[in-house]
Amino acid sequence: MAQIVGGLATSHIPAIGNAIARGKQQEPYWKPFFDGFPPIHAWLRQVQPEVVVVFYNDHGLNFFLDKLPAFAVGAAAEYRHADEGWGIPTTAPLAGCPELSWHLVEQLTAAEFDLTVCQEMQVDHACTIPFQLFWPDQQPAPVQIVPIHINTVQFPLPTARRVYELGRVVGRALGRWDDARRVAVMGTGGLSHQLEGERAGFINKRFDLQFLQSMETNPQWATQFSDRELVELAGTQGVELLMWLAMRAALTEAGSGVRLVHRHYHIPISNTATGVLALEVLP
Numbered sequence: 001m002a003q004i005v006g007g008l009a010t011s012h013i014p015a016i017g018n019a020i021a022r023g024k025q026q027e028p029y030w031k032p033f034f035d036g037f038p039p040i041h042a043w044l045r046q047v048q049p050e051v052v053v054v055f056y057n058d059h060g061l062n063f064f065l066d067k068l069p070a071f072a073v074g075a076a077a078e079y080r081h082a083d084e085g086w087g088i089p090t091t092a093p094l095a096g097c098p099e100l101s102w103h104l105v106e107q108l109t110a111a112e113f114d115l116t117v118c119q120e121m122q123v124d125h126a127c128t129i130p131f132q133l134f135w136p137d138q139q140p141a142p143v144q145i146v147p148i149h150i151n152t153v154q155f156p157l158p159t160a161r162r163v164y165e166l167g168r169v170v171g172r173a174l175g176r177w178d179d180a181r182r183v184a185v186m187g188t189g190g191l192s193h194q195l196e197g198e199r200a201g202f203i204n205k206r207f208d209l210q211f212l213q214s215m216e217t218n219p220q221w222a223t224q225f226s227d228r229e230l231v232e233l234a235g236t237q238g239v240e241l242l243m244w245l246a247m248r249a250a251l252t253e254a255g256s257g258v259r260l261v262h263r264h265y266h267i268p269i270s271n272t273a274t275g276v277l278a279l280e281v282l283p
């Protein structure tokens with residue numbers, strides 16, 4: 001049985017890739033964001049996850065509007081970062097964990113999720129930047145990953161309720177994995193932001209803080225909202241918070257509860273209200 005050590009979540013803005021490449025972490029604009037991470041680095045040094053299941057949303061790199069699965073699971077030996085048009089430096093490939101990928105595909109399919117399985121999969125900033133943020137001194141991050149894409153680009157989106165169920169089944173499947181490795185579950189994206197249209201620049205601090213609190217004390221809270229309600233509350237790209245929801249749902253299937261390791265909220269980086277979170281699973 002795998003050991004689920006905890007959950008991680010962070011915003012995933014392309015500009016962070018440039019800030020890291022240019023060593024801007026201590027500059028006044030960037031410092032309040034990067035200051036959210038050191039307590040989580042200390043925790044990761046302690047718990048040392050070996051495998052990370054990462055819920056992220058592809059932004060048109062691996063899938064485009066012509067063919068866009070609701071859920072896609074990576075089952076590759078490595079995941080290459082490709083240039084998606086933001087001009088950020090391409091980082092080294094992340095190692096895959098095909099044996100866990102196939103276990104999750106089997107368990108999710110048995111639980112009636114109809115998946116797209118990707119034995120080749122390129123990953124964009126939403127998958128790569130979080131690993132730069134959480135393991136800044138070790139690149140590529142010293143973990144194997146299983147990326148799970150959730151559509152937040154083309155409407156209608158999978159419902160929050162369905163995303164929660166996806167996360168729950170992943171958590172349960174990890175408990176049934178016949179392997180002793182330490183696993184962390186990650187969600188990337190959010191919090192409130194909108195990149196285009198009349199409401200470009202939209203941020204909703206009140207909602208974000210409620211959502212962050214729900215991650216600790218009321219994980220199902222966000223499942224009450226439809227995709228359109230989430231757009232209204234969090235913005236067209238703020239719906240990426242669905243990734244956090246999947247991560248948190250997975251933790252409900254591990255241990256007796258969660259302990260807050262650290263959380264951080266800062267407005268803005270680029271167009272986004274940023275959130276960072278680490279939760280430890282209690283035995």
Ligand code: DHB
Pocket residue numbers: 012013014015059189190193195237240269270271272
């Ligand atoms: C920004 C935020 C995102 O989530 C993203 O995928 C791209 C850009 C931004 O705020 O610039």
Ligand code: FE
Pocket residue numbers: 012059126189190237240
């Ligand atoms: Fe995004």
